[in-house]
Amino acid sequence: MGRKRVTLADVARLAGLSQTAASMILTGRPDTRLSAEAHARVHAAAAELGYRPNLAARALRTDKTRTIAFISDVVATTRFANGLIRGTLEAADKAGHVVLLLETGGEPAREVQAIEAALDRQVDGFIFAAMRAREVFVPSLPAANRVVMLNATSRKHPVSVLPDEFEAGRAAIRLLDSAGIREGLALIGHNQVVEEGYFRSETVSRRLAGIRAEMDQRGMSFLAEESCWNWEAAHGYELVKGLLDRRVPVEALLCLNDRLAFGAYQALGEAGLRIPRDMPVVSFDNDELAADLRPGLTTFALPHEQMGQEAVRLLLAPEVEPFEHLIAMTAVLRQSLANIGGAD
Amino acid sequence: MGRKRVTLADVARLAGLSQTAASMILTGRPDTRLSAEAHARVHAAAAELGYRPNLAARALRTDKTRTIAFISDVVATTRFANGLIRGTLEAADKAGHVVLLLETGGEPAREVQAIEAALDRQVDGFIFAAMRAREVFVPSLPAANRVVMLNATSRKHPVSVLPDEFEAGRAAIRLLDSAGIREGLALIGHNQVVEEGYFRSETVSRRLAGIRAEMDQRGMSFLAEESCWNWEAAHGYELVKGLLDRRVPVEALLCLNDRLAFGAYQALGEAGLRIPRDMPVVSFDNDELAADLRPGLTTFALPHEQMGQEAVRLLLAPEVEPFEHLIAMTAVLRQSLANIGGAD
DNA sequence: ATCATCTGCTAAATCCTTTTAGCAATTATG
DNA sequence: CATAATTGCTAAAAGGATTTAGCAGATGAT
Structure with missing residues (x-):
C-alpha cells in the first residue's frame, strides 16, 4: 500500500555501497573498476528490492527515454496502418523501446503539435509514417533528432523505408507470362496522374513503371488500360463492367490493388465469368480481403x-545510409491465377 | 545550432522574477497572489524565448506525465483496432495527453512487461483493450493507477467500455420485423459455446441474447440456426451453401458478423440468388467491407x-461509476435490406 | 625511500521543475 | 498605537537518477 517506490539509494544502502557504485553497476558501464563482489551485491540488492529505475529522473539527466515517436497521417481509415504499427511495435519492444503514437490527419498544424508533444517528452527518434507512400512535409526539427520516413519520403530526411514496388511490378508480369498469359491482358486502375507521381503515391508510380519495364522487355503490351481516380471496389466494378459491356476480348486482369480486384470479382460474377478459368486475376497489396x-x-x-x-x-542503428531502403513485395499465390502451384 | 534548451530559469531571469513566480504563473496556479503585471511579464518572456517545459523534470517532481498507456492484446490481426485506437488518440489529444501504445499478444508475460514499461514511464493511466470483447487477465498494478477496460472486462477493474450488443440484437430483430420479415429467417453463425459466454466474446453472447429476447417478445423464431466455430468469410459461405443445398426454404439471413455475411453473399451469388430481392441480409459490425x-x-x-x-x-474524469459503460450500436442502412429508406 | 601509477570506491554536482516555508512591506483591526 | 492580517514575492528543498572529480591505500618503478 503505502510503500514508496524503491530508489537507487535504497539499493545502494542495502548493498553497502555508494549510489555511484550502484548506478555504474546497474547501468553496466564498461570501464569501471568495481570489484566482482560489488557487482554481485548490487545486483542482489536490486533484485531483492525489486528496483526499477525512475525513467523520468534518468531522462532528466541523460536526455534519453527509450521511447520513439510514431507520427502518422492517418491510423484510421486504412487497414494498412496495422502492419506498419505492428512491425514498429515489435522491433521497438525487442530493442527495449516503447512507442508513442501520434496522429496528424496530415494537417501541418497538428504535425507541429505532435512533434512538440514528442519533443517535450524527449523521444529518442521519430518515425514519420504515411498511409499512402508519398512525399511528406515535415516541420523542421532540432537537428540532433533522428528521423526515419516510413512508407513516405522527405527532402529533408533522406532515410526512408519503402516497398519495392518497381520490382513487384516486374514480378507480376513475369508471373503472368509464366502462367502463359501474354496477350489479352487488361490493366485495371491505371491513372496518368498517379503514374507521373504527382499525387498520392510516390511508390505506386513505380509499381506501374516496373510493370511497363518488364512488359517492354518481353515485348508484351496491354489490350486495354482502364483508368480511374480512386481505387475502391466500386471503381473496379465499374471499370470491369465497362470492359465486358464493350465486349473487349479480355483474357486476364492485372488490377493495381486488391480493392479494385474485389470490384472486378463482383463484375465478373455478375457476368457469369469464372475465375481463373474464364479470367485469371492478379493484383497488388495483399489486403485482408484477398484471402477471403x-x-x-x-x-x-x-x-x-x-x-x-x-x-x-x-x-536505432549507430549509423545508416541516407537512402531509400526497399523491402521486397512477395507474391502470395492463390487460386485466381491457374497453372501455378498455389499456396494459401 | 548549439543553443541549449530554454529553461524556466531563463524565463524567470528575463522576466526579472524568481523561478518560483515563473513556475506558478506558467502552470496557472489558482490562488497565487502574484500581480497582473508579473503574469504579463512571465508570459511575454516565455513566448519570446519559446519556452517549453521539460516534461521529464516535471514528471520527476509531480509524478504526472500527461501520457496514457494503451495496452492491447492484438493491434495486428484485426481492423477493429483502428477505430479504438483512433478514438483514443483523438480524445487524448483533445485533453492534451499522449498515448503510449503497447501490444502483448495476449501473453501474460508480455503483459507484465508492458505494464512495467508503462509504469517506469509514469503514465497517468491504463487502457486495456481487447480486440474481441472478453474478460482479460490483468496482472496486478499499484493500486493508485487508474484503469479503464476497453472492449474488455476484468474482475479487478470494474470500469469498462463496451458496445451495447444486447440492444443491437433487439434492434436487428425490430428492423427485420418492420421490413416485413417475420418468418423464414435463418441465423448464421450461432455458436452454443459463444452464446454461453465461456469463450472469446463476452459481448457477442449478449448480441444473441438481445436477438432472442426481442424474438420471444414478438413471438418470432428462427427457421434455421447454422452454427460454426469461427466467423470468417469461408464459414459463412459453407453454412449458407449448406442451407441452400438442403433446400431449406429460407427467406432472409441474419448473420452474426459481416465476414459471415460476406461469405453468405458469395454462396448466394453462386446460387444465382439476388440480394435483397430473393434474400435480404442483415448483419453486425460494420466492417470496412460492408460498404464495398x-x-x-x-x-x-x-x-x-x-x-x-x-x-x-x-x-481522465475526476470520478467515475465503476460500471460497464455501454455505447450504442447504430444501424447502417444499405441496400441488402429492402423496403427501408436507405442511407449511404 | 621516493614518486608515480593503479585499484576500488565515494562526495557532490547536475539535469529542470514544483512546492514548502517564510520574508519584508503594507494595510486593517481593536 | 500596537498587533494582526494581507500582499507580493523568493530561497531552498525535493524528486531520483548519472557523471565528474577525486580520495586513500596498495603496488610498482627507480
Missing part, C-alpha cells in the same frame, strides 16, 4: 510489418 | 471510435 475472396486472390503483398521493423532498426 | 459489398450490407456498427473516446474520458 472466392477464389483466393493472387497478389503481391505490401510488406508492412517488415517495413515497420526496418524503420526501427534504422532509427 | 454489392449491394451494400445493412449492418449494426461497432462504435469503436466512440468507445475509444469514452475510455479516455472515463480515465
Whole structure:
C-alpha cells in the first residue's frame, strides 16, 4: 500500500555501497573498476528490492527515454496502418523501446503539435509514417533528432523505408507470362496522374513503371488500360463492367490493388465469368480481403510489418545510409491465377 | 545550432522574477497572489524565448506525465483496432495527453512487461483493450493507477467500455420485423459455446441474447440456426451453401458478423440468388467491407471510435461509476435490406 | 625511500521543475 | 498605537537518477 517506490539509494544502502557504485553497476558501464563482489551485491540488492529505475529522473539527466515517436497521417481509415504499427511495435519492444503514437490527419498544424508533444517528452527518434507512400512535409526539427520516413519520403530526411514496388511490378508480369498469359491482358486502375507521381503515391508510380519495364522487355503490351481516380471496389466494378459491356476480348486482369480486384470479382460474377478459368486475376497489396475472396486472390503483398521493423532498426542503428531502403513485395499465390502451384 | 534548451530559469531571469513566480504563473496556479503585471511579464518572456517545459523534470517532481498507456492484446490481426485506437488518440489529444501504445499478444508475460514499461514511464493511466470483447487477465498494478477496460472486462477493474450488443440484437430483430420479415429467417453463425459466454466474446453472447429476447417478445423464431466455430468469410459461405443445398426454404439471413455475411453473399451469388430481392441480409459490425459489398450490407456498427473516446474520458474524469459503460450500436442502412429508406 | 601509477570506491554536482516555508512591506483591526 | 492580517514575492528543498572529480591505500618503478 503505502510503500514508496524503491530508489537507487535504497539499493545502494542495502548493498553497502555508494549510489555511484550502484548506478555504474546497474547501468553496466564498461570501464569501471568495481570489484566482482560489488557487482554481485548490487545486483542482489536490486533484485531483492525489486528496483526499477525512475525513467523520468534518468531522462532528466541523460536526455534519453527509450521511447520513439510514431507520427502518422492517418491510423484510421486504412487497414494498412496495422502492419506498419505492428512491425514498429515489435522491433521497438525487442530493442527495449516503447512507442508513442501520434496522429496528424496530415494537417501541418497538428504535425507541429505532435512533434512538440514528442519533443517535450524527449523521444529518442521519430518515425514519420504515411498511409499512402508519398512525399511528406515535415516541420523542421532540432537537428540532433533522428528521423526515419516510413512508407513516405522527405527532402529533408533522406532515410526512408519503402516497398519495392518497381520490382513487384516486374514480378507480376513475369508471373503472368509464366502462367502463359501474354496477350489479352487488361490493366485495371491505371491513372496518368498517379503514374507521373504527382499525387498520392510516390511508390505506386513505380509499381506501374516496373510493370511497363518488364512488359517492354518481353515485348508484351496491354489490350486495354482502364483508368480511374480512386481505387475502391466500386471503381473496379465499374471499370470491369465497362470492359465486358464493350465486349473487349479480355483474357486476364492485372488490377493495381486488391480493392479494385474485389470490384472486378463482383463484375465478373455478375457476368457469369469464372475465375481463373474464364479470367485469371492478379493484383497488388495483399489486403485482408484477398484471402477471403472466392477464389483466393493472387497478389503481391505490401510488406508492412517488415517495413515497420526496418524503420526501427534504422532509427536505432549507430549509423545508416541516407537512402531509400526497399523491402521486397512477395507474391502470395492463390487460386485466381491457374497453372501455378498455389499456396494459401 | 548549439543553443541549449530554454529553461524556466531563463524565463524567470528575463522576466526579472524568481523561478518560483515563473513556475506558478506558467502552470496557472489558482490562488497565487502574484500581480497582473508579473503574469504579463512571465508570459511575454516565455513566448519570446519559446519556452517549453521539460516534461521529464516535471514528471520527476509531480509524478504526472500527461501520457496514457494503451495496452492491447492484438493491434495486428484485426481492423477493429483502428477505430479504438483512433478514438483514443483523438480524445487524448483533445485533453492534451499522449498515448503510449503497447501490444502483448495476449501473453501474460508480455503483459507484465508492458505494464512495467508503462509504469517506469509514469503514465497517468491504463487502457486495456481487447480486440474481441472478453474478460482479460490483468496482472496486478499499484493500486493508485487508474484503469479503464476497453472492449474488455476484468474482475479487478470494474470500469469498462463496451458496445451495447444486447440492444443491437433487439434492434436487428425490430428492423427485420418492420421490413416485413417475420418468418423464414435463418441465423448464421450461432455458436452454443459463444452464446454461453465461456469463450472469446463476452459481448457477442449478449448480441444473441438481445436477438432472442426481442424474438420471444414478438413471438418470432428462427427457421434455421447454422452454427460454426469461427466467423470468417469461408464459414459463412459453407453454412449458407449448406442451407441452400438442403433446400431449406429460407427467406432472409441474419448473420452474426459481416465476414459471415460476406461469405453468405458469395454462396448466394453462386446460387444465382439476388440480394435483397430473393434474400435480404442483415448483419453486425460494420466492417470496412460492408460498404464495398454489392449491394451494400445493412449492418449494426461497432462504435469503436466512440468507445475509444469514452475510455479516455472515463480515465481522465475526476470520478467515475465503476460500471460497464455501454455505447450504442447504430444501424447502417444499405441496400441488402429492402423496403427501408436507405442511407449511404 | 621516493614518486608515480593503479585499484576500488565515494562526495557532490547536475539535469529542470514544483512546492514548502517564510520574508519584508503594507494595510486593517481593536 | 500596537498587533494582526494581507500582499507580493523568493530561497531552498525535493524528486531520483548519472557523471565528474577525486580520495586513500596498495603496488610498482627507480
